[in-house]
Structure formats: C-alpha cells, structure tokens
Amino acid sequence: MTNHKKIIFISFIFFFFIFQSPIFILNSKSGYETNFNVLVSRDFKNINAKPSDFEFYFPESYSIVNSQLNLQLYSSNIIFNPEPDKKFFEYDQFQNKILKFSYSNIYGFSVNLKFSGTLKANNEVISYIPYPYDEKDIPTSLYIYLDNVSDPNVIDFATEIAKNKSNLLSIILSIKNYIDGNIKYTPFYSNRNVQRILSEKIANREELIDFYASILRVLGIPVRVCCGISIPQKYELADNKLTKMNIFSGKGVVTYLEIWTKDYGWVFFDPFFSLFSSLNNFIKFGHAKYINQLHYIYFQSKSLNITVKDDYNIELYKNDQISFTKIYDNLYSYFFIFQSNLFNNFEESLQKNFEKITKDYYTGYDDFENKRLYYIGFETKKEINVKDQSILQNFYIEKDYIFTNLILNSSIIDGSTEIKIYKGVDINEKNLIHQIKIDKNNVKQLEGGNIDINLPNLYLKKGIYVIYIFIAEPDKNTILLTNEMPNLPGFFPLIIIKNNERIKTNLILPITFKYE
Structure with missing residues (x-):
C-alpha cells in the first residue's frame, strides 16, 4: 500500500471508528472517549401563509445494539424562530424519534437542532459471520426488517445468489458481482423496487441500496436502510513526495445499510465505499426499511414553492491527547471485519473491471x-x-x-x-x-x-x-x-x-x- 493510501485509510478508519461503526475494535483493554457537538440549521421559505406540517429525525442516541459505542452525557435542544403553532415528539414504526411541528399561517421560519455529548468506545471482538441465520436467533422485534416476498422471480434470484454460500461476506460479494455484470447505473432516482431492477436492468445508487437490502431480507437476514450527515474532511493525496494535492469532503446527507448479526448486532455496510469516501464518515440520524421511508426532512403543505436550506457544523474534541495519539498510532491493530476479505475483494473486483474496460464502458x-x-x-x-x-x-x-x-x-x-x-x-x-x-x-x-x-x-x-x-x-x-x-x-x-x-x-x- 502506497504512503498516500495509508494516510487516506488511516483517516477513513479513524472517523469511521469515532461515530457509528460497530466494526472497528480497540486492541487495548480500556476504552477511549471523544466529545462532539452538532448544530443543524434549517431555513424554510416561500410557505406563502399556507397550512404546513413538518417532520424530521431528532436523534436521541448514538448507541447501537452491540454497545460498541456508548453515549455518555448526551443532550439536545431545539430553537425555533418563530415558534410553531404545534410541536411534539413521537416514535415511528422503526423506533426513530421524530420531531413534528406545524404552522397555520407563516411565510418562512428557521429551526436549529443542537446535539452534544461524549462517545465512549468499548472493547469487542468480531469474527466470521456464518450463513444461514437460525430463525430462532432473530428477535421478533426485528421481523419488520425482513420481507415476505411472493414474487417467484425474486425468490429464485435470491436463492441462486445464496447457493453454496456459508457466510455473509460471500453473499454480499455475489450480489455485487451480479450488479456489476448486469445493472446499468443512472444518476436519477425513480423508486424502482427489486422486481423492476431485475427486469429493467437499471438503477440509481439509492435504489441499489434497497436492492441489496431486499435480497438479504428474502434470505432471512434483517437489514435496515440508514441516513446520516457526513463529516467534512480534508484528504491529502500524492503519487510521490513531490506532488501533493488535497481533496475536501463537503457536507451532505448520506445513506447506507446496517445488517443485523446474532453476535455483533447491527453491522455497518456501505456497498459503494472506497478509499477516500465521505460516505463512511457520518453521524447517524435515523433508519427505515426502504430509502423512501427515511424522513431526514419531510413536509406536507398547500404551498407549492417551499424552499429549504439545510446546513450543519460538527465539532470534535480531543479529550485526552495521549489517548487520541494512541488511537491514531495503533489504527492498524484495530480489527476491521471486512478489511482482509470484503475490502480486498472489492478492490480486486474493481481492478478486474478496469482490465476489461474495453468492453464495459459506462456510456452515460x-x-x-x-x-x-x-x-x-x-x-x-x-x-x-x-x-x-x-x-x-x-x-x-x-x-x-x-x-x-x-x-x-x-x-x-x-x-x-x-x-x-x-x-x-x-x-x-x-x-x-x-x-x-x-x-x-x-x-x-x-x-x-x-x-x-x-x-x-x-x-x-x-x-x-x-x-x-x-x-x-x-x-x-x-x-x-x-x-x-x-x-x-x-x-x-x-x-x-x-x-x-x-x-x-x-x-x-x-x-x-x-x-x-
């Protein structure tokens, strides 16, 4: 691995470790902590005094099933300008905390969401994830993340994907190989389901995330689709010591998957990750069964011209410089569940695709x-x-x-x-x-x-x-x-x-x- 790839990979792992990922583990016997502040600012305009209802995720915790990251001293608050006519919290069917509010007569407003707290990483050991899952091992509360598919074509496809497979990794790679060889990419989302993708052979990134989730669910593997906000970062790239340049990851909403496993709880999975991808550096906001159920921002209004400006700032703190340095210096001792298998296989698959590029150009x-x-x-x-x-x-x-x-x-x-x-x-x-x-x-x-x-x-x-x-x-x-x-x-x-x-x-x- 070249020096610039090592630098990128270290940055990739560090930010991935700090926030939601359950698949990085500390070698030492003690956990490390980091503080964070998040401020999300949203401006809504052109409501034209029409009655309007709004809702979006209001995360109350960053802890996960296997307790890889525990939340300490978490706090949050909301500032409206002006105050809405109604506001309340409720939990949706996926147990996300939803902030709901409404205005009956207004032209525009702003709202700030503030989150702060301390994350503490615990020790964990993650190893091989076998397939098939035993149904009795899946909690009934997770049945919502499975599918009852009646389409014989989808069932046959999923069955063929899992044929002779004995672990989760091999199934994921089998799905990827099918997509690489058969599906044409489009930048536009049109809510294609698994049946349409199999028949039309075209899909958007978010539709492919749903595709992965749907096939895994048919095989009895609970999967949920998640969204979060990316952490702006700077990456330094260099092919040699004399030529260097920086790439900056901007702000934005990202989507990915979490796959449930018996021994480790929800495991992060992004089918499209790469060496310097901001998709893996995020703060999670919520999850659902399908992409179109994610309510990062959602509203209903009789006004047809509402505009939304969504912005945020994220601050990280080094509570303990010694601990922070230990994390940085020993990143290669952390065990990445897919590092030796999934990551290398993805890179190998990419290389093979570029080798046969004379046949497989993307034509727009x-x-x-x-x-x-x-x-x-x-x-x-x-x-x-x-x-x-x-x-x-x-x-x-x-x-x-x-x-x-x-x-x-x-x-x-x-x-x-x-x-x-x-x-x-x-x-x-x-x-x-x-x-x-x-x-x-x-x-x-x-x-x-x-x-x-x-x-x-x-x-x-x-x-x-x-x-x-x-x-x-x-x-x-x-x-x-x-x-x-x-x-x-x-x-x-x-x-x-x-x-x-x-x-x-x-x-x-x-x-x-x-x-x-």
Missing part, C-alpha cells in the same frame, strides 16, 4: 425526452482547489451525437479557462476536436453554481473522448466540485495533473451534454 445516462446525456456519479460533494493544476476526464458515447451545450456541475470560471475535447483516452494534439476559451462574459451561469457552455453543433462519433480543463489564472479559492466515482464497472476516474505528474482519483467530473 441518456434522457431522450429532454435530449440530455449525463455523466454523473455519487453526489457526495468532493471539492478540489484547482490552483496550479489541470484535470482530465474521459467519457464514452455508444452512438453518434451532435452536441449543442456542455454543462459543468461546477463554478470554476474565476479566471481565463481553457477547455479542450480530444478523441481517444489521452491528450494528443493530433486528435484535438474542439477548443474553447471561456471567461465570465461568455458563459451562462445556472442555478446551483452550474455553468452552461455553448458548443457549435459539435459532432462526435461513437467512441472514447477526453475533456481537458486548464485555468490559467486561478485564485486560491478556485474550487472544482466533483462527484465520487461509482464503485461500478466502466467508469473513468478523474485525473489531476500537477507539476507534470498525474494523480488518479476515485472522483469524476459531473458533466451534461445537450444534443439535437
């Missing part, structure tokens, strides 16, 4: 109705400062197109910017197809910070292309917003060029083409 999602071709990954809000560096992003089209516009999901036009499109997998001036020099005067700014660049009816034939972006005069705040590259076959990684060195990432540049 074609929205025929609106005539747009999308290349978008997981929207986990990764940020790169593009000062003193340029980027390359490959893409593949499976048929001929005439493109009229290029939309970048980034606000990077802070100086003289050059965009080039080449035929092939790399920069070669002989294969230059189109070149654009743009600035603030000739780019249309869209909502959300996107930019729309006119293309002169650019005709591209079926094949592989590369977009090269260079900003000649960036300032220190020139930021490129990227997506995390889906851990699925056929995606091209974003490549960053700095000091004539190339750094391959697990990111992709989100781009959209309009076509005729």
Whole structure:
C-alpha cells in the first residue's frame, strides 16, 4: 500500500471508528472517549401563509445494539424562530424519534437542532459471520426488517445468489458481482423496487441500496436502510513526495445499510465505499426499511414553492491527547471485519473491471425526452482547489451525437479557462476536436453554481473522448466540485495533473451534454 493510501485509510478508519461503526475494535483493554457537538440549521421559505406540517429525525442516541459505542452525557435542544403553532415528539414504526411541528399561517421560519455529548468506545471482538441465520436467533422485534416476498422471480434470484454460500461476506460479494455484470447505473432516482431492477436492468445508487437490502431480507437476514450527515474532511493525496494535492469532503446527507448479526448486532455496510469516501464518515440520524421511508426532512403543505436550506457544523474534541495519539498510532491493530476479505475483494473486483474496460464502458445516462446525456456519479460533494493544476476526464458515447451545450456541475470560471475535447483516452494534439476559451462574459451561469457552455453543433462519433480543463489564472479559492466515482464497472476516474505528474482519483467530473 502506497504512503498516500495509508494516510487516506488511516483517516477513513479513524472517523469511521469515532461515530457509528460497530466494526472497528480497540486492541487495548480500556476504552477511549471523544466529545462532539452538532448544530443543524434549517431555513424554510416561500410557505406563502399556507397550512404546513413538518417532520424530521431528532436523534436521541448514538448507541447501537452491540454497545460498541456508548453515549455518555448526551443532550439536545431545539430553537425555533418563530415558534410553531404545534410541536411534539413521537416514535415511528422503526423506533426513530421524530420531531413534528406545524404552522397555520407563516411565510418562512428557521429551526436549529443542537446535539452534544461524549462517545465512549468499548472493547469487542468480531469474527466470521456464518450463513444461514437460525430463525430462532432473530428477535421478533426485528421481523419488520425482513420481507415476505411472493414474487417467484425474486425468490429464485435470491436463492441462486445464496447457493453454496456459508457466510455473509460471500453473499454480499455475489450480489455485487451480479450488479456489476448486469445493472446499468443512472444518476436519477425513480423508486424502482427489486422486481423492476431485475427486469429493467437499471438503477440509481439509492435504489441499489434497497436492492441489496431486499435480497438479504428474502434470505432471512434483517437489514435496515440508514441516513446520516457526513463529516467534512480534508484528504491529502500524492503519487510521490513531490506532488501533493488535497481533496475536501463537503457536507451532505448520506445513506447506507446496517445488517443485523446474532453476535455483533447491527453491522455497518456501505456497498459503494472506497478509499477516500465521505460516505463512511457520518453521524447517524435515523433508519427505515426502504430509502423512501427515511424522513431526514419531510413536509406536507398547500404551498407549492417551499424552499429549504439545510446546513450543519460538527465539532470534535480531543479529550485526552495521549489517548487520541494512541488511537491514531495503533489504527492498524484495530480489527476491521471486512478489511482482509470484503475490502480486498472489492478492490480486486474493481481492478478486474478496469482490465476489461474495453468492453464495459459506462456510456452515460441518456434522457431522450429532454435530449440530455449525463455523466454523473455519487453526489457526495468532493471539492478540489484547482490552483496550479489541470484535470482530465474521459467519457464514452455508444452512438453518434451532435452536441449543442456542455454543462459543468461546477463554478470554476474565476479566471481565463481553457477547455479542450480530444478523441481517444489521452491528450494528443493530433486528435484535438474542439477548443474553447471561456471567461465570465461568455458563459451562462445556472442555478446551483452550474455553468452552461455553448458548443457549435459539435459532432462526435461513437467512441472514447477526453475533456481537458486548464485555468490559467486561478485564485486560491478556485474550487472544482466533483462527484465520487461509482464503485461500478466502466467508469473513468478523474485525473489531476500537477507539476507534470498525474494523480488518479476515485472522483469524476459531473458533466451534461445537450444534443439535437
């Protein structure tokens, strides 16, 4: 493992350990503690004095079934401005604490949720998780996380997935292998269930999370879908000691799975984790059976134009510098239940997929109705400062197109910017197809910070292309917003060029083409 991967992996494990994960364990005989503060701020506007009801998760505990992390001295409070007409707490069918409130006549309001406390890590030993589960070992309270599926196609599929399998890991990898070989990724969610995914062979990230959960439940394994907020972080990447760069994980809501096991309780599982993924660095807010039942923010109103601004801050404290240092220095002595098996198998699977990439390109999602071709990954809000560096992003089209516009999901036009499109997998001036020099005067700014660049009816034939972006005069705040590259076959990684060195990432540049 190279040095930069070690650094990333250490950061990944540390934050993962501190918060919800039951799959990291301390080697020492004593537990360690850390304090945290979380402030979630939400502004609601354009309610237009219409009666409106709101609800969202109000976490009261971060403890989990196997008590890997216990909550000490937890406190929380709510500040409304103005106060709602009604407010109360209740528990939903999954035992999440829900804050509910309503306004009968208001145009806008704000609410702050404050959480603070101390987390203490206990010792635990996690080992092999056998399959099948014995029904008598599953508490009846967890039956809600199982499925009574009558569709014979789904039952047959799940049965085939689990055939000759004797442990949880092998089943998970079998599901992943099926997805990699058969399901086309789309960036858009349309609430496809397991039956639709099996028949249509297309799915969004959240739909694939439901897919994993549904298949495991059919096999008698309780699974719940969870959501939380990611912890903003900075990662340093380097292919050598001379070339370094930082990737910043932004804020956002993340989703993942928890799988129940007899000996260890709820075990964290993210089917799409990668070496420097903010998906694994989170504070949990709630869980449900399916994605569309998660009420991170939910409201009903007669107003059709409600806008919501959701923001938060997270603070961590080092209670004991010696203990903190011990945690950092001894991370490799912690036992990661999937480290030697699942993680390595995922990496090996990814490598095999890239080896056969000449066959399995990702061709983007074609929205025929609106005539747009999308290349978008997981929207986990990764940020790169593009000062003193340029980027390359490959893409593949499976048929001929005439493109009229290029939309970048980034606000990077802070100086003289050059965009080039080449035929092939790399920069070669002989294969230059189109070149654009743009600035603030000739780019249309869209909502959300996107930019729309006119293309002169650019005709591209079926094949592989590369977009090269260079900003000649960036300032220190020139930021490129990227997506995390889906851990699925056929995606091209974003490549960053700095000091004539190339750094391959697990990111992709989100781009959209309009076509005729």
